[in-house]
Amino acid sequence: MKRFADLYTALDETTKTSAKVEAIAAYLASSPPEDAVWAINFLIGRRPKRLIEIRKLRAWAIEEAGVPDWLFDESYQAVGDLAELIALLLPAPTATTGLPLHYWVEERLLPLRGQDDARRRESLIGAWREMDERQRFVWNKLITGAFRVGVSQSLVVRAVAQVSGIDANVISHRVMGDWAPTPDFYAQLTGADSSDADISRPYPFCLAYPIEGDIRQLENPGDWQVEWKWDGIRSQLIRRRWHTFLWSRGEELITERFPELEALGSLLPEGTVIDGEILAWKDAAPMPFAQMQRRIGRKALSEKMLRDVPAAIVAYDLLEDGGHDIRESPLETRRARLAEIVRSASQSGHLILSPAVEAASWEDLEALRRTSRERGVEGFMLKRFGSPYRVGRRRGDWWKWKVEPYSVDAVLLYAQPGSGKRASLFTDYTFAIWDKDELVPFAKAYSGLSDEEIRKVDAFVRRNTIEKFGPVRSVKPELVFEIAFEGIQKSPRHRSGIAVRFPRMARWRTDKRAADADTIDTVKALIGS
Amino acid sequence: MLRVTPDGLYCKAGDFYIDPWCPVDRAVITHAHSDHAHAGCQRYLCSEDCAGVLRARMGPGAAIQSAAWAAPISFQGVTVSLHPAGHILGSAQIRVEHKGEVWVVSGDYKLEPDPTCRPFEPVRCHTFITESTFGLPIYRWRAxxxxxxxxxxxxxxxxxxxxxxxxxxxxxxxxxxxxxxxxxxxxxxxxxxxxxxxxxxxxxxxxxxxxxxxxxxxxxxxxxxxxxxxxxxxxxxxxxxxxxxxxxxxxxxxxxxxxxxxxxxxxxxxxVLSDHADWPGLLSAIDATGASCVMATHGYRAPLVRWLTEHGLEAMALETRFEGERDESGDTEMVAE
Known part of the structure; x- marks a missing residue:
């Protein structure tokens, strides 16, 4: 556990990817498989769900630290992270632990779920007393289901590849899907044998960067397959050995949530993997994403929901054909085969080939791209003819060419401190627009400013607070920001009557005064534009 | 005996300020950090170890008088003496006595040993004005x-x-x-x-x-x-x-x-290395003064005040200008961290 906590610290303290890979590789190389596999499990973001209710964790920590409730809460304000607060607040350990990671996970962490409160309390306090601050922090993060560390899956894959000598693309595929963190799995992961036992395993998704600057840098438009960029749930539909699996890009198995797509599986040839986008789809057109959100928000799917918000998968690519991995074949070969498969399953009505957009020039495409919003898409995807299906996010062969976001000038009205890295800085803002002579809140945004700008806004908030409501402060309406967002719709739940999607700060408009901000009427006019 | 005025902490009976934040006639200085030693005062009094650094900060023209450690100096019947605070070279707590009542202004202090300055010495008093930069129990320094x-x-x-x-x-x-x-x-x-x-x-x-x-x-x-x-x-x-x-x-x-x-x-x-007292340090320093009244300045005043009140002391927060709002003070040279 100490070594894993040290690894966490090393990863936390550097932003250099090579140093991160080195640290992970060094850990893996010097750990027994039963520890290494857990480390990989946690590092790639597979974490157990919260094992103890926050309320109880807090109560037991308060008891063990011997501080009053109010002082615990005051301290939380300063730290902004419960796991860290508890690690810092508890008295120094009375013992040390040399027990390895897998012991702590398998014998102490996971059993917490089934235990009664007395046992859990005893187990937890016992653990805290043996751990130093670093270990406690990592431990508390695991217990609260909030373990996160600044490494991407691809860095972990690079480290495993380095230690095992197996190609990174192979490792990348092997860590996908549903596996148990056992020494056996670690042996499979790092072994030379390429036979694949898991029939549900998806492939790593190929992802695109946004194209920056002039589109003409891509030269001849005829070199590119152009598709609409659909706004749904990116997923893989897998049909192997008479079973159907549907995976989201977040590597969540979502088969049960889409019975119509699961049924579609039986129409696919044996050994088929399709990359596509799940959309709420009716009358040959996508429904607004909000409808999909409504559907995935429901625990149980009613007949009515299935009728009102039917799902379809818009197929982008074919990754496996007849049980063979065809990711290295050229784009047009894969697409031709995909078209055949879609045709043969056409009776289902839930599988659609993502149409290719034909246009003679970039100018024509630019004109078409401006029609994205009315079509319910986010712009274009550009895929180079002849290219393979790559692993992860790469530059060169795939680009997303999105429609410009909406933008509105709004006034900063409320601010509250962030958490974690941003604790005790005012980083979370509510913005308002004019409704006659009143400012009505219309969006919250947290991102888009530089650290330097955040510090300046933070200082402004402190100097210009009007009222405090718990951690939230209302401030003098003075600062104007350009808020960018992707979607807008009517919402009776919001005071402004509108809800926006992915709002963020595009720019601090230091050249504008509050009176120059947009009005509710101009913003409402964006709906349906 | 001491109260906060627009110019700083003021002793009316002795007509002097302690660490004023505006130019005043007579300033008694706890230490030479810029949020405590403001330029432009007519006369400064500081500890004997502080004089060199204060001179370096204020320039050759400043009128600086230094006092030997613990030596009593009288201002119109108010007795002032300086005692080591352990913060930086020459940092002092200011003891102020008038008609049998004793107040101590801690300035910034720490309890750990530091080879570059004299160690903190607790001074018995009735009222202790303490810093509280790190007035939360999460702040605990290791050895x-x-x-x-x-x-x-x-x-x-x-x-x-x-x-x-x-x-x-x-x-x-x-x-x-x-x-x-x-x-x-x-x-x-x-x-x-x-x-x-x-x-x-x-x-x-x-x-x-x-x-x-x-x-x-x-x-x-x-x-x-x-x-x-x-x-x-x-x-x-x-x-x-x-x-x-x-x-x-x-x-x-x-x-x-x-x-x-x-x-x-x-x-x-x-x-993690500070020249300020951590939470246990603050509590033990306060305890060692025997003070029945404690006033907290800088940083996390409110939690310290509430803690002390709950433990039977008379305590209050004192609004000073020794810093802006809590935290982030590490970003500027305004606060000596």
């Missing part, structure tokens, strides 16, 4: 030798990787304490001009420091990868660092105890 071992190990590791070590610290006090704790057998200790100037003043005041050199004074082909460079925090991210080649950056401060603060500062390594 100092551990912190220095960590810094020296970091320096060694950087050498091995072929990169220079740049350690940021407030140029008055923290820098010299760090230098005194470095292991000079590892390699050369180089200092930013602001730090080196104060090193000289420290040495002139009789503080022993390992040899240091001004970064501007080295030969062209100097091998920076073996060196540690001590510089003020403002040097981080500036062109000053460029000439050292590959460099790892570190920052030593009590605020570094919190992960969020460490990460926000865009430095490679945060060392």
């Amino acid at each position: 100092q030798p551990e912190s220095f071992a960590e810094i020296n190990a970091w320096w060694r590791a950087n050498q091995k990787m072929g990169r220079a070590s740049a350690l940021f610290a407030y140029s008055l006090g923290k820098a010299q304490r760090l230098i005194a704790g470095l292991d000079p057998t590892i390699g050369p200790i180089l200092c930013h001009g602001a730090v080196e100037n104060l090193n000289r003043v420290y040495r002139e005041s009789g503080v022993a420091l390992p040899p240091t050199q001004y970064t501007g004074d080295v030969a062209k082909a100097f091998d920076w990868s073996r060196a540690i460079i001590i510089a003020p925090p403002s040097a981080n991210g500036s062109s000053y660092l460029r000439k050292f080649g590959p460099v790892s950056t570190g920052f030593a401060s009590g605020w570094m105890r919190i992960r969020g603060t460490r990460r926000r500062r865009s430095i490679d390594h945060g060392f």
